[in-house]
Amino acid sequence: MSSDAAEKRVLEAVEKRRELVNEALDDDVPMKSPERLYDATRYLLEAGGKRLRPTVSLLTAEALADVEPLSTDYHAFPALDGAEIDVMSAATSIEVVQSFTLIHDDIMDDDDLRRGVPAVHKEYDTETAILAGDTLYAKAFELLSETGADPANGIEAVRRLATTCIQICEGQALDIEFERRTRVLPEEYLEMVELKTAVLYGAAAAVAATLMDADDETVEAVYRYGIDSGRAFQIQDDVLDLTVPSETLGKQRGSDLVENKETLITLHARQQGVDVDGLVDAVDVDSVTEAEIDDAVATLEAAGSIDYAESKARELTANAKDHLDVLPDNEARSLLREIADYLITRGY
Amino acid sequence: MSSDAAEKRVLEAVEKRRELVNEALDDDVPMKSPERLYDATRYLLEAGGKRLRPTVSLLTAEALADVEPLSTDYHAFPALDGAEIDVMSAATSIEVVQSFTLIHDDIMDDDDLRRGVPAVHKEYDTETAILAGDTLYAKAFELLSETGADPANGIEAVRRLATTCIQICEGQALDIEFERRTRVLPEEYLEMVELKTAVLYGAAAAVAATLMDADDETVEAVYRYGIDSGRAFQIQDDVLDLTVPSETLGKQRGSDLVENKETLITLHARQQGVDVDGLVDAVDVDSVTEAEIDDAVATLEAAGSIDYAESKARELTANAKDHLDVLPDNEARSLLREIADYLITRGY
Numbered sequence: 001m002s003s004d005a006a007e008k009r010v011l012e013a014v015e016k017r018r019e020l021v022n023e024a025l026d027d028d029v030p031m032k033s034p035e036r037l038y039d040a041t042r043y044l045l046e047a048g049g050k051r052l053r054p055t056v057s058l059l060t061a062e063a064l065a066d067v068e069p070l071s072t073d074y075h076a077f078p079a080l081d082g083a084e085i086d087v088m089s090a091a092t093s094i095e096v097v098q099s100f101t102l103i104h105d106d107i108m109d110d111d112d113l114r115r116g117v118p119a120v121h122k123e124y125d126t127e128t129a130i131l132a133g134d135t136l137y138a139k140a141f142e143l144l145s146e147t148g149a150d151p152a153n154g155i156e157a158v159r160r161l162a163t164t165c166i167q168i169c170e171g172q173a174l175d176i177e178f179e180r181r182t183r184v185l186p187e188e189y190l191e192m193v194e195l196k197t198a199v200l201y202g203a204a205a206a207v208a209a210t211l212m213d214a215d216d217e218t219v220e221a222v223y224r225y226g227i228d229s230g231r232a233f234q235i236q237d238d239v240l241d242l243t244v245p246s247e248t249l250g251k252q253r254g255s256d257l258v259e260n261k262e263t264l265i266t267l268h269a270r271q272q273g274v275d276v277d278g279l280v281d282a283v284d285v286d287s288v289t290e291a292e293i294d295d296a297v298a299t300l301e302a303a304g305s306i307d308y309a310e311s312k313a314r315e316l317t318a319n320a321k322d323h324l325d326v327l328p329d330n331e332a333r334s335l336l337r338e339i340a341d342y343l344i345t346r347g348y
Numbered sequence: 349m350s351s352d353a354a355e356k357r358v359l360e361a362v363e364k365r366r367e368l369v370n371e372a373l374d375d376d377v378p379m380k381s382p383e384r385l386y387d388a389t390r391y392l393l394e395a396g397g398k399r400l401r402p403t404v405s406l407l408t409a410e411a412l413a414d415v416e417p418l419s420t421d422y423h424a425f426p427a428l429d430g431a432e433i434d435v436m437s438a439a440t441s442i443e444v445v446q447s448f449t450l451i452h453d454d455i456m457d458d459d460d461l462r463r464g465v466p467a468v469h470k471e472y473d474t475e476t477a478i479l480a481g482d483t484l485y486a487k488a489f490e491l492l493s494e495t496g497a498d499p500a501n502g503i504e505a506v507r508r509l510a511t512t513c514i515q516i517c518e519g520q521a522l523d524i525e526f527e528r529r530t531r532v533l534p535e536e537y538l539e540m541v542e543l544k545t546a547v548l549y550g551a552a553a554a555v556a557a558t559l560m561d562a563d564d565e566t567v568e569a570v571y572r573y574g575i576d577s578g579r580a581f582q583i584q585d586d587v588l589d590l591t592v593p594s595e596t597l598g599k600q601r602g603s604d605l606v607e608n609k610e611t612l613i614t615l616h617a618r619q620q621g622v623d624v625d626g627l628v629d630a631v632d633v634d635s636v637t638e639a640e641i642d643d644a645v646a647t648l649e650a651a652g653s654i655d656y657a658e659s660k661a662r663e664l665t666a667n668a669k670d671h672l673d674v675l676p677d678n679e680a681r682s683l684l685r686e687i688a689d690y691l692i693t694r695g696y
Contacts, residue, residue, distance in 0.1 A: 159490060170483075
């Protein structure tokens with residue numbers, strides 16, 4: 001299939017599952033009393049999002065069950081041990097974790113906007129945002145304890161999600177620490193990205209496989225699929241920050257450089273002797289010019305740093321796809337491979 | 349047994365378990381990298397605390413197993429279904445939740461001190477405190493997923509803890525909401541107290557009973573024990589704020605009145621026609637005099653409001669103890685009853 005056709009197919013697959021995930025989220029995170037609290041828990045979920053992580057969960061289950069994609073009720077899904085499981089509940093649990101981490105991250109990073117709307121702590125207040133995140137956090141574990149899977153698989157899935165959440169916190173702590181440090185090594189950066197971003201993709205796939213009663217080798221392989229695609233996704237994000245026009249990006253191109261945020265690209269450039277700190281003089285995104293960013297990007301390109309990051313992302317994506325060989329050869333597996341490609345070929 | 353002898357016995361029982369809980373917490377919440385994050389997760393745990401909630405978990409297991417208290421390894425504890433469970437892991441999981449809620453509550457309430465030391469967001473910073481709380485939150489679920497109990501009981505315990513955490517968030521949201529409202533009904537106040545404080549005592553007992561493979565009726569009864577003692581505990585806390593000398597209390601006596609914090613006492617007084625808002629003119633704890641507090645307390649006493657709260661606490665404690673009739677008649681059960689008494693007879 002041509003890559004355009006593949007991208008169309010993957011976007012369609014994501015879009016169809018997104019609608020089903022959104023319906024499930026409406027049921028799983030309902031409006032209740034206290035109203036302000038529950039309103040805040042729903043606010044970011046309603047602001048949008050592609051629901052890529054829950055889509056990975058759903059496709060992993062479909063690949064394992066070897067069913068025609070979208071032919072089977074996600075709420076009564078046939079696990080390999082004969083159990084009928086609510087795999088959608090696992091999928092929304094992952095999205096709810098993602099949503100909680102964004103709400104708390106935006107408080108910590110004092111970011112005003114998220115998904116084109118004010119961050120929760122700006123729309124409400126910090127107290128409500130902390131509590132809304134905490135409520136979603138517990139909700140994720142509640143959802144994961146109610147899938148109807150074999151309890152041994154259920155408890156293993158809970159353990160995985162708990163460990164994943166601890167790692168996400170460690171990743172965020174490293175991210176904050178790196179901003180205060182003068183020197184970060186590329187391997188430290190990659191570890192941070194794995195913890196902060198990739199483990200939740202890993203958990204999205206592994207939790208579904210565990211609940212489906214897949215064997216340990218399969219669970220580990222789909223976990224690695226998530227980890228490697230998640231790392232590639234984040235590295236590509238750093239590339240896009242430099243290469244996509246501001247209007248497409250929805251924020252100032254090169255904002256990472258202006259804000260002195262270290263990425264794999266800048267770390268590579270430093271190793272090539274580039275004076276990264278001198279690349280951009282502007283102190284904030286409002287005062288930087290496109291010409292200044294153009295020059296900085298040209299320097300990074302000349303050092304081979306952008307190529308380096310892109311080739312690292314491609315390499316990780318290839319690894320990710322290889323891990324899927326443990327799954328039955330079917331359409332859901334193809335879609336998982338195409339999602340891995342999409343994560344690094346997407347325009348923004 | 350005289351009430352003095354009973355109090356001595358209960359303090360000794362709590363103290364012995366406290367040491368074991370603290371040892372387990374050292375293992376369960378270890379120092380790791382990133383150092384600043386893990387340092388912050390340990391900070392409040394190390395600052396002290398009686399470990400009453402984990403003690404309730406441990407005694408519930410001992411009562412059910414009908415063993416001589418402290419005769420059996422909590423890490424390899426005999427459940428009723430023959431499983432060998434780590435009931436200490438469940439106990440520390442409850443304490444870790446308590447610790448996480450205190451860290452986040454102190455940020456939300458902008459409280460500077462906790463257990464006699466600076467609050468985590470003061471000792472470190474708000475970002476670190478949010479993350480330390482989030483790390484402990486996941487740690488609690490990780491601990492509860494590793495008890496070795498029958499997985500069906502494990503997943504039920506996880507579900508209970510998740511629902512409990514959601515309720516604690518709801519309680520905290522109501523507490524914040526009430527401070528902004530002009531009118532709160534006594535039943536609303538009692539609901540807030542149940543959610544914010546009592547459900548974790550309920551979970552402490554119920555989670556242990558579930559993992560021990562107790563039947564549903566027993567789990568529900570010990571849950572009610574925790575709920576009723578927890579509500580009594582909080583009501584008594586409000587009484588102590590008015591009746592215990594400042595030096596014993598470790599903070600200004602009557603601070604709830606100065607800060608216009610509604611309690612069962614003030615709500616009762618309002619119903620008796622007392623001008624509660626006019627009781628204390630001082631606007632902060634630094635400017636209030638003991639004489640002003642004495643007058644306010646005398647007015648509340650004359651209205652019967654303090655007696656009302658104390659008798660409500662006693663009534664709840666009696667209910668709590670009655671719920672324990674489902675347990676075997678043994679020393680651990682007696683200690684659980686005495687803990688319920690202790691929660692409302694303690695000096696501060």
